[in-house]
Amino acid sequence: MADKDLKVGIGDMKFTRGGGTVITYALGSCIGITFYDPAIKLGGLLHIMLPTRNDSNDTKVFKYADSGIRETIRKLSAFGMMKSRTIVKIAGGAKMFDIKGNSDFGNIGQRNAAMVKKVLMEERMRISAEDTGGAYARTMVLNVNTGEVFIRTVGKPEKRL
Amino acid sequence: MVKRLKSYEDMNLQELDVMKEISSIGTSHAATSLSKLLQKEVRISIPEVSVLSYEETVDRMGNIEELVAATLVQMSNEVNGLMLFVFKLDMANVVLEKLIGRKYESFEEMDELDYSALEEVGNIIICSYVNAFAQLVDVGIDLSVPSSTVNMLGGVLTVPIAEYGYETDKLMYINAEFIMDGTKLSDGLLMLPDIESLNNILVKLGVL
Numbered sequence: 444m445a446d447k448d449l450k451v452g453i454g455d456m457k458f459t460r461g462g463g464t465v466i467t468y469a470l471g472s473c474i475g476i477t478f479y480d481p482a483i484k485l486g487g488l489l490h491i492m493l494p495t496r497n498d499s500n501d502t503k504v505f506k507y508a509d510s511g512i513r514e515t516i517r518k519l520s521a522f523g524m525m526k527s528r529t530i531v532k533i534a535g536g537a538k539m540f541d542i543k544g545n546s547d548f549g550n551i552g553q554r555n556a557a558m559v560k561k562v563l564m565e566e567r568m569r570i571s572a573e574d575t576g577g578a579y580a581r582t583m584v585l586n587v588n589t590g591e592v593f594i595r596t597v598g599k600p601e602k603r604l
Numbered sequence: 605m606v607k608r609l610k611s612y613e614d615m616n617l618q619e620l621d622v623m624k625e626i627s628s629i630g631t632s633h634a635a636t637s638l639s640k641l642l643q644k645e646v647r648i649s650i651p652e653v654s655v656l657s658y659e660e661t662v663d664r665m666g667n668i669e670e671l672v673a674a675t676l677v678q679m680s681n682e683v684n685g686l687m688l689f690v691f692k693l694d695m696a697n698v699v700l701e702k703l704i705g706r707k708y709e710s711f712e713e714m715d716e717l718d719y720s721a722l723e724e725v726g727n728i729i730i731c732s733y734v735n736a737f738a739q740l741v742d743v744g745i746d747l748s749v750p751s752s753t754v755n756m757l758g759g760v761l762t763v764p765i766a767e768y769g770y771e772t773d774k775l776m777y778i779n780a781e782f783i784m785d786g787t788k789l790s791d792g793l794l795m796l797p798d799i800e801s802l803n804n805i806l807v808k809l810g811v812l
Contacts (some may be wrong), residue, residue, distance in 0.1 A: 453658050453762065454773075456620060469670040470759025472766045493760070493769045506769070539763050540676045540751040548678065573610045580759025582669060598669055598712050 451475075451490045454506035456515050458487030460522070470535035472552035474559050474575070475583040477532045478515060479590040480524045486587035489515045493551070494558035499551070505543040508558040516566060531568050532592045532604050533559055534576040534583045552576070572604045609803055609812060612655040613774040622811050623776070626740050631780040631793070633736035634729045634763075642702045643726060644784060651793075653781035653796025658765045661775050665792045666692060668758035671711040673719065676763065678748035679734065680739040683805065685797035686764050687734060688755070689726040695782065695789040699725050711754045712778035733793065741808050764796045771799050 447463035453473060457465055465488040467475045472492075479486040489511050496507040516526070531534040532578040536552035536559075556575045563570060572592050574581065584603075592604040609615060631651050639646035647752070654664075673691040678706050691699070693711060699709050700714075703721050708714055727750035738745040753760065764775060778793045797805060806812040 457754065469756040469762070471755070471759035473762050493727065497770065503773075522764035537759070539753050539755060539759060542676070542678055542751045543749050545678065545748065549767075570656050576755065578755075580756035580762075582756075595669075 444548040451488050451562040453602070454492050454503055454525055456487060456505045456511065456518070458485065458519060458522070461588050462587050464584055464602050466582065466584045468582045470578045470583060471537055471539050472535070472549065472555060474533055474535040474552075474555045475581075476512065476515070476559060477583070477585045477592050478519055478524065479530045479585065479587070480519070480528050480530050481590050482525070482532065483523050484587060484590075485522055485524050486516055486585050486590065487519050488583065488585050491555065491559065494554050508555055509562050512559065512562045512566065516568075524581060526566070526568055529561060529568065530571050530574045530590060533570055534542045534581050534594055534604065537577050537579055539578060540581070541578075574602075574604055609799060609806070610810070611799065612774040612776055612802065613772070615648065615655060615774045619806055619811050620655070622806070624651065625776050626737055627651045627653050627780070627795070629740060629746065630733040630736045631778065633732040635782060636792040637728050637732040638725070638782065641725065642699065643799055644702060646651040649781040649783065649788070651778050654777050655774050656777050657774060658740055658761060660709055661677055661777050661794075662758055664777065666757055666790070668740075668756065670757045671754060672757045672760060673711060673722045673726075673752065674760045675723050675730065675750050675752045677730045677734075677750050679745050680748070681746040682743040683738070683745045683797050683801040685766060685795070685801055687730045688760070688764060688796070689729050690760065690792040690794075690795040691722055691726065695791045696722055697719070698784055698789060699763065714754070714778070719752065719754060723750050726750060726752060729793070733795075743805065743808060764794060768796060768798060
């Protein structure tokens with residue numbers, strides 16, 4: 444069977460087991476978070492857009508860092524993921540535009556990164572690598588066979604995270 | 605009690621039609637300014653105004669990882685929100701060739717001078733659009749200084765989506781094609797009033 448290549452949209456999460464890749468394109472202020480349990484080759488990628496889910500009736504759980512991370516952990520755990528074995532990496536959280544005289548504008552990336560770290564800490568999951576901040580978009584790829592994570596940005600060679 | 609819109613996608617056909625009508629006047633003003641600046645005839649197609657999701661907007665405009673130049677201006681006063689103008693390479697080249705006599709194979713070859721020329725042209729297009737819009741609707745709109753980036757299309761479009769992420773998952777995309785020397789250029793203008801402002805605009809126009 445051919446390995447699956449899964450694409451994760453904005454405010455979404457996908458996971459697979461054994462092989463294939465999970466990819467999310469052009470993370471701007473959003474953050475991509477990969478979860479990989481090497482013992483069972485289970486890998487997921489979550490693409491969050493905002494820090495907190497303020498309305499508990501909002502069904503788009505993967506759009507927010509807090510509800511998205513918790514729901515991803517719940518789902519992957521149901522498929523056998525063990526937190527203690529799982530490798531977590533994060534990328535994104537850029538500030539794409541700078542408006543003079545309005546330093547608050549576009550800080551959403553920074554706020555996203557802070558919330559992602561906070562929630563992961565509360566969940567007792569350590570971030571083993573990160574590539575956040577800056578002013579450029581990133582594409583993030585998780586190889587589910589090897590657990591490797593790659594970051595593509597414009598004008599630079601692809602790098603391993 | 606008048607009806608209030610909760611999101612862009614609540615706009616009905618009549619309301620969208622009114623936005624399209626105003627946009628076509630806004631974009632023709634933008635074309636006139638561009639024409640003056642480039643000293644060249646610039647025509648403009650009748651714009652379509654669509655309320656689209658992030659993914660749909662990316663698909664309409666190109667490839668998610670494609671490099672584009674974008675100028676962003678913040679609106680405040682009676683209308684709060686963002687204006688975003690996106691240049692694809694063909695449009696950027698037409699502008700740069702005319703203004704500074706340069707042409708490129710890709711955005712990566714450009715330097716700061718090219719970027720600031722594009723930022724200024726984006727700013728002029730946005731300002732003339734917004735001024736015409738504000739006059740017609742009779743609202744006061746203040747504009748911030750422009751800010752710009754050369755980045756992946758998908759990354760650029762996450763900025764307005766995240767900024768209004770707590771209100772809506774949609775963008776208002778104004779698809780007006782500039783035509784120069786018989787060639788359609790690819791560009792995109794996004795007008796993103798916040799929801800309260802959108803309601804105010806439609807009330808002012810008497811459609812809500």
